[in-house]
Amino acid sequence: MLRLSSRQPGFAEAFDRVVSDRRESAVDVAADVAAILKDVRQRGDAALTDYTRRFDGHDLDRTGWQVSAADCKAAFDTLEPSLRSALELAAERIRAYHAAQLPENRDYTDAQGVRLGAIWNAVDAAGLYVPGGRAAYPSSLLMNAIPAKVAGVPRLVVVTPTPGGEVNPLVLAAAHLAGVDEVWRVGGAHAVAALAYGTERIAPVDVVTGPGNAWVAEAKRQLYGVVGIDMVAGPSEILVIADAANDPVRIAADLLSQAEHDPTSQSILITDDAAFADDVARVVETELSTLATQRTARDSWSVNGVIIDVDTLDEAPSLANALAAEHVEIATDDPESLMRRIRHAGSIFLGRMTPEAVGDYVAGPNHVLPTGRRARFSSGLSVLDFMKRTSFIQLDQAALEAIGPAAVALANAEGLPAHARSISVRLSR
Amino acid sequence: MLRLSSRQPGFAEAFDRVVSDRRESAVDVAADVAAILKDVRQRGDAALTDYTRRFDGHDLDRTGWQVSAADCKAAFDTLEPSLRSALELAAERIRAYHAAQLPENRDYTDAQGVRLGAIWNAVDAAGLYVPGGRAAYPSSLLMNAIPAKVAGVPRLVVVTPTPGGEVNPLVLAAAHLAGVDEVWRVGGAHAVAALAYGTERIAPVDVVTGPGNAWVAEAKRQLYGVVGIDMVAGPSEILVIADAANDPVRIAADLLSQAEHDPTSQSILITDDAAFADDVARVVETELSTLATQRTARDSWSVNGVIIDVDTLDEAPSLANALAAEHVEIATDDPESLMRRIRHAGSIFLGRMTPEAVGDYVAGPNHVLPTGRRARFSSGLSVLDFMKRTSFIQLDQAALEAIGPAAVALANAEGLPAHARSISVRLSR
Numbered sequence: 055m056l057r058l059s060s061r062q063p064g065f066a067e068a069f070d071r072v073v074s075d076r077r078e079s080a081v082d083v084a085a086d087v088a089a090i091l092k093d094v095r096q097r098g099d100a101a102l103t104d105y106t107r108r109f110d111g112h113d114l115d116r117t118g119w120q121v122s123a124a125d126c127k128a129a130f131d132t133l134e135p136s137l138r139s140a141l142e143l144a145a146e147r148i149r150a151y152h153a154a155q156l157p158e159n160r161d162y163t164d165a166q167g168v169r170l171g172a173i174w175n176a177v178d179a180a181g182l183y184v185p186g187g188r189a190a191y192p193s194s195l196l197m198n199a200i201p202a203k204v205a206g207v208p209r210l211v212v213v214t215p216t217p218g219g220e221v222n223p224l225v226l227a228a229a230h231l232a233g234v235d236e237v238w239r240v241g242g243a244h245a246v247a248a249l250a251y252g253t254e255r256i257a258p259v260d261v262v263t264g265p266g267n268a269w270v271a272e273a274k275r276q277l278y279g280v281v282g283i284d285m286v287a288g289p290s291e292i293l294v295i296a297d298a299a300n301d302p303v304r305i306a307a308d309l310l311s312q313a314e315h316d317p318t319s320q321s322i323l324i325t326d327d328a329a330f331a332d333d334v335a336r337v338v339e340t341e342l343s344t345l346a347t348q349r350t351a352r353d354s355w356s357v358n359g360v361i362i363d364v365d366t367l368d369e370a371p372s373l374a375n376a377l378a379a380e381h382v383e384i385a386t387d388d389p390e391s392l393m394r395r396i397r398h399a400g401s402i403f404l405g406r407m408t409p410e411a412v413g414d415y416v417a418g419p420n421h422v423l424p425t426g427r428r429a430r431f432s433s434g435l436s437v438l439d440f441m442k443r444t445s446f447i448q449l450d451q452a453a454l455e456a457i458g459p460a461a462v463a464l465a466n467a468e469g470l471p472a473h474a475r476s477i478s479v480r481l482s483r
Numbered sequence: 484m485l486r487l488s489s490r491q492p493g494f495a496e497a498f499d500r501v502v503s504d505r506r507e508s509a510v511d512v513a514a515d516v517a518a519i520l521k522d523v524r525q526r527g528d529a530a531l532t533d534y535t536r537r538f539d540g541h542d543l544d545r546t547g548w549q550v551s552a553a554d555c556k557a558a559f560d561t562l563e564p565s566l567r568s569a570l571e572l573a574a575e576r577i578r579a580y581h582a583a584q585l586p587e588n589r590d591y592t593d594a595q596g597v598r599l600g601a602i603w604n605a606v607d608a609a610g611l612y613v614p615g616g617r618a619a620y621p622s623s624l625l626m627n628a629i630p631a632k633v634a635g636v637p638r639l640v641v642v643t644p645t646p647g648g649e650v651n652p653l654v655l656a657a658a659h660l661a662g663v664d665e666v667w668r669v670g671g672a673h674a675v676a677a678l679a680y681g682t683e684r685i686a687p688v689d690v691v692t693g694p695g696n697a698w699v700a701e702a703k704r705q706l707y708g709v710v711g712i713d714m715v716a717g718p719s720e721i722l723v724i725a726d727a728a729n730d731p732v733r734i735a736a737d738l739l740s741q742a743e744h745d746p747t748s749q750s751i752l753i754t755d756d757a758a759f760a761d762d763v764a765r766v767v768e769t770e771l772s773t774l775a776t777q778r779t780a781r782d783s784w785s786v787n788g789v790i791i792d793v794d795t796l797d798e799a800p801s802l803a804n805a806l807a808a809e810h811v812e813i814a815t816d817d818p819e820s821l822m823r824r825i826r827h828a829g830s831i832f833l834g835r836m837t838p839e840a841v842g843d844y845v846a847g848p849n850h851v852l853p854t855g856r857r858a859r860f861s862s863g864l865s866v867l868d869f870m871k872r873t874s875f876i877q878l879d880q881a882a883l884e885a886i887g888p889a890a891v892a893l894a895n896a897e898g899l900p901a902h903a904r905s906i907s908v909r910l911s912r
Contacts, residue, residue, distance in 0.1 A: 137896055140889035147886070151599060160583065169833070170580060170847055175826045177860045191897050224896055260860040278707055279715040282860035286708040307905035314901040346900045393875065397604045404598070404877035409905040412878060415890035418599055419874035431606045431689040431711035433872035443862040445848035446822065448833035449841060457576070460569035461844040467566055467653055468620050471775045472743040476736035476838035 055335065055359035059328075060369055072360055073376050073427070077289045077318045087243045087272040094247035099254045105244040110186075112219040114239060119255060121221055121229075121237040129226035138227075144416045145196055145231050151418030152204045155437045167453035172445045176206035177282070179257065180440055181249035182234070183264030183274075184225055186215035186241055192228035193414060197421050197435065198264050199232035205440035210234050211259055213249060215241020241266075243273035250277040261440055263422070284435050288426035289318035292410055293377055293399075295370045295392060296334075296385040298327035300406060306337035308383055309359070310351050311411045317353035322360040322377065326367050335361060371395035378429040381410045400429045454480055484764065484788035488757075489798055501789055502805050502856070506718045506747045516672045516701040523676035528683045534673040539615075541648040543668060548684055550650055550658075550666040558655035567656070573845045574625055574660050580847030581633045584866045595885045598877035603870050605635035606711070608686070610678035611663070612693030612703075613654055615644035615670055621657035622843060626850050626864065627693050628661035634869035639663050640688055642678060644670020670695075672702035679706040690869055692851070711871075713864050717855035718747035721839055722806055722828075724799045724821060725763075725814040727756035729835060735766035737812055738788070739780050740840045746782035751789040751806065753799050760790050800824035807858040810839045829858045883909055 058068050094101045106114050130138065161171035182198045184190065195212070202210050212229055214222075216239045229237055238256060240248060246266075252258030262274055263284040274283045292312035296305050309321035325331050338355060342348050364370065371392055374382055378398035386392065389404040396402065400423030403410050414421045422435035449457075458477045465473035487497050523530045535543050559567065590600035609631045613624055624641070631639050641658055643651075645668045658666055667685060669677060675695075681687030691703055692713040703712040721741035725734050738750040754760050767784060771777050793799065800821055803811055807827035815821065818833040825831065829852030832839050843850045851864035878886075887906045894902035 137892055140892040140896075143886065143889045144893060150593070154589065155601075164579070164847075168846060172584075172848070178826075193893055193897065275707060278704060279855075279857065282857075301908075304905070304908050307901060307908050310901040311899070311905040314899055341901075341904075347898070351901060389877070396873070397607075398871075399873045402873060402875040404875060405879070407880055407883050407909055408876055408878045409909060411894060411899075411902040411905045412883065412887060412890050413876050414902060415893045416886045417597060417876045417878075418593075419601070419876060423874075424871075426708075428708065428711075429871065429873070431871055434874055436872070438867075442827075442853075442858065442860055443865070444825070444828045444831060444858070445852075445863055446831040446833060447837055447842050447846045447848060448818070449837045449846075450834070451836055454836050454841065457572065457845045458841060460572045461841050463566055463569040464573060464622055464844045465840060467569075468622065469776070470740070470743055470840075472736060472739040472770075472780060473840040473843060475770075476733070476740040476840045479730075479733050479736050480836055480838060 055355055055361065057361050059363040060365060069362070069373065069376070076426070077320060077358060083268050083272050084276070087269055087276060090243045091247045091273060091276060094244050094253065095251045102240050102244055102248055102253060105242060106240055109242055110215050110217045112216070117216070117219040117239060119238060121226060121239060123230070126226040126230035126234070126237065129223040130230040133227050141192065141228060141231055144193065145200060147416055147418040148196055148200045149204060152201045152420070152437050156204065157438065157441070166456045167450060168457065169448035170446070172443050174441050174443050176208070176441050177260035179209035179211065179259040180207045181211045181213060181259035181262045183246060183262065183266050183270055184212055184214035185266050185270070186217050186222070190214070190222040190225055192224040193421065194265060195225055195228040196232055199229070199234055201420065201435060201437045202440045203233050205437040207440050209259070211236045211238065211249065211256070213238045213240050213245035215239070215245070243269040246270055246273035246277060250281045263435060263439060265422070282439070284422060284439050285424050285428055285432045287422070289320065290315045291320040291322070291379050291425060292381040292383065293322045293324065293374055293379040294383040294385065295324045295367060295374065296330070296383070297325065297367060298330035299387070300330070300385050302330065302333035302337045304406070304409070305334050305385065306341055308409050309334070309338060309355070310341055310345065311409065312381070313351040313354035313359065314345065314347035315350070315354070317350055317357065319354045320358040320360070321355060322362065322379070324362045324364055324367070324370050324373060326364050328363045331361050331363055367392065374399060378427040380423045380425045380429065381413070383408070383410055398429045400424050400434055451482070455482065484784055484790065486790050488792040489794060498791070498802065498805070505855070506749060506787060512697050512701050513705070516698055516705060519672045520676045520702060520705060523673050523682065524680045531669050531673055531677055531682060534671060535669055538671055539644050539646045541645070546645070546648040546668060548667060550655060550668060552659070555655045555659035555663070555666060558652040559659040562656050570621065570657060570660055573622065574629060576845055576847040577625055577629045578633060581630045581849070581866050585633065586867065586870070596879060596882035597886065599875070601872050601874045603872050605637070605870050606689035608638040608640065608688040609636045609869055610640045610642060610688035610691045612675060612691065612695050612699055613641055613643035614695050615646050615651070619643070619651040619654055621653040622850065623694060624654055624657040625661055628658070628663055630849065630864060630866045631869045632662050634866040636869050638688070640665045640667065640678065640685070642667045642669050642674035644674070672698040675699055675702035675706060679710045692864060692868060694851070711868070713851060713868050714853050714857055714861045716851070718749065719744045720749040720751070720808050720854060721810040721812065722751045722753065722803055722808040723812040723814065724753045724796060724803065725812070726754065726796060727759035728816070729759070729814050731759065731762035731766045733835070733838070734763050734814065735770055737838050738763070738767060738784070739770055739774065740838065741810070742780040742783035742788065743774065743776035744779070744783070746779055746786065748783045749787040749789070750784060751791065751808070753791045753793060753796070753802060755793050755796050757792045760792055764790060796821065803828065807856040809852045809854045809858065810842070812837070812839055827858045829853050829863055880911070884911065
């Protein structure tokens with residue numbers, strides 16, 4: 055864990071290093087991934103069979119290519135009741151928050167008589183990547199699938215690796231609850247290629263979302279333009295802004311909730327009280343000793359954890375804007391005044407009773423958020439990622455007479471006479 | 484020009500070939516571009532100097548790195564008056580259309596007492612690529628710069644190659660009108676790298692938009708995630724749906740307005756009258772003989788032009804959806820009924836008096852639109868490309884008691900005990 059103080063000499067440089075430190079995998083998988091994409095594009099299902107045997111250790115023709123809707127329903131029906139209601143509450147709240155995001159169409163006629171507007175449509179098909187192993191989270195499935203369904207996507211396809219053929223019943227239950235249409239037992243860069251290009255068995259989709267390892271992320275990046283994708287995701291991060299009026303146990307718990315995700319995750323505390331910072335650091339150590347995920351959390355906290363002492367929390371917003379963190383918790387009595395000055399953040403958690411984890415599951419807003427300072431220019435997943443806008447224009451003779459000549463002048467100035475002519479042949483003068 | 488009829492045997496296959504035909508450059512510039520990006524990242528301005536000398540044939544230290552605001556203003560002031568008013572009309576109409584796109588923030592408290600919302604902010608800085616040479620269009624500058632300014636972007640940077648040191652006065656005039664803050668005399672993949680990474684002279688930006696050649700497009704694709712980008716753009720295209728009540732001269736002009744852009748552009752006509760189709764094809768040939776841009780237009784029309792005869796225009800929407808064209812013109816008496824069935828299109832031009840070119844300049848909606856069937860999943864440029872959304876969540880004790888236990892259950896089920904603990908330490912029971 056790195057301890058900084060905004061009063062120390064060289065703070066600006068040390069903080070800049072925290073900001074610019076890239077925690078993302080330095081492994082260059084671009085060439086490997088390009089080869090896999092090409093192979094799937096050429097050989098289709100045969101390539102998927104080979105990669106699945108190699109990476110997941112099972113034979114798709116034997117284990118089955120798809121998990122049936124009946125199996126997903128069975129997984130849901132046999133969930134322990136309190137878990138089932140928790141999943142239902144999460145789904146219902148996510149649905150409500152995202153339904154209110156649905157954009158409105160526009161259609162109006164302006165003073166020149168030009169009718170203008172825009173119509174939003176859902177994409178025809180969306181593919182959701184659901185990781186296997188450590189990061190096989192039903193909450194992640196809900197956060198990706200529900201916005202797509204709310205957007206009105208008719209076909210929703212999940213791809214997920216099932217190492218050794220084993221499926222995760224919680225993920226299947228979530229797929230049932232979210233109304234996923236197809237679940238394919240394939241994962242990795244080859245699964246993303248199958249979604250984008252299509253294979254004999256898997257029809258192509260228009261948008262691919264969902265988290266994955268470095269290969270999956272690189273596959274999405276390379277296929278951007280063939281399909282739409284959500285933002286490339288990196289390691290998760292939290293910035294907690296807290297004063298000394300907080301219980302150190304709670305703030306330590308918030309920092310550890312991020313640290314347990316992955317060794318590359320990052321938890322940062324900004325506080326205006328050095329003694330409180332010491333307390334939090336101590337509690338983190340104590341808690342780590344009993345935490346079931348202590349190995350991951352300790353790796354993350356020791357390598358990437360940061361505590362920054364500041365004179366006053368008034369300094370926090372500019373530091374937060376530089377970090378542009380995925381999650382920002384503001385545990386003060388008046389979180390609003392600090393939030394108003396934070397321009398770059400994925401999601402903000404206000405006050406002492408809003409631990410970030412509540413947003414991971416049941417609050418309603420999406421937990422797929424920009425990481426690695428990408429909150430400077432990108433947003434969390436929303437219904438808009440599964441929709442697109444078609445603008446429209448309608449002129450009558452009078453409207454064309456009013457604005458057409460200006461277009462003719464510009465087209466001629468740009469050296470595009472056929473553009474000019476398509477307008478001038480319709481003008482009366 | 485390819486002539487198809489929906490009645491002919493094998494039409495489905497022939498049409499599929501039109502749909503899947505990739506008109507984009509098959510040249511693989513990925514490795515070249517990767518090397519350039521790396522070089523600019525390492526050597527900064529020195530790399531820009533070298534590449535500019537090599538590709539644009541001038542020495543930046545001699546010609547000057549920037550075009551001054553005074554030079555842009557001078558270019559605007561010395562514009563021929565009718566051209567200046569045309570540019571002003573365009574800017575004003577583009578501004579009005581995009582201002583109405585500004586998203587609204589949300590802030591509400593739901594039945595469980597959970598406060599939820601979302602705040603939109605502009606990015607800190609945007610970079611606009613403006614091509615030199617054939618495609619140096621002032622209209623393109625307005626279409627990129629005005630949405631950024633309307634979004635509230637404080638710093639707007641243009642990069643543009645100036646071969647031999649020569650600037651395009653129309654582009655400078657448009658930069659002045661749109662309120663661009665900096666104009667740098669660099670173009671190519673290296674200019675995009677400079678925008679994304681920053682150099683000694685050029686501060687980095689958060690979003691890069693604007694058209695360019697294959698190198699520029701590949702640079703944007705590779706830098707996606709380092710910065711936000713608009714959709715990767717390919718060759719332009721138009722689909723004209725027209726009945727026999729149209730003047731063939733007008734429809735031919737519309738087809739040619741697209742064809743004159745580039746040899747890779749594509750113009751497609753769908754009509755329910757074979758004799759009308761013949762007339763249009765004849766007029767295209769006649770017009771080509773006098774068109775100043777005939778060389779480009781002829782290349783485009785002969786290689787990529789398509790006329791499809793259908794029995795009834797009722798067949799047109801499903802063909803249009805498969806093509807997912809950048810521009811769709813519906814030249815009929817009741818364009819509305821066809822538009823309602825078109826789900827995938829960049830922009831639709833309704834009726835007989837709305838040539839596509841009017842949308843290129845003065846209608847108001849953006850002319851930066853998805854090409855190459857990307858209208859299936861992406862939208863034209865808008866203020867949203869220069870903004871991002873931060874969600875927020877606020878719970879009090881009662882709200883956390885209401886929904887927190889469900890989050891605890893899910894966190895435990897996902898094997899994330901620190902997530903669970905960050906909530907349970909705040910619960911009273």
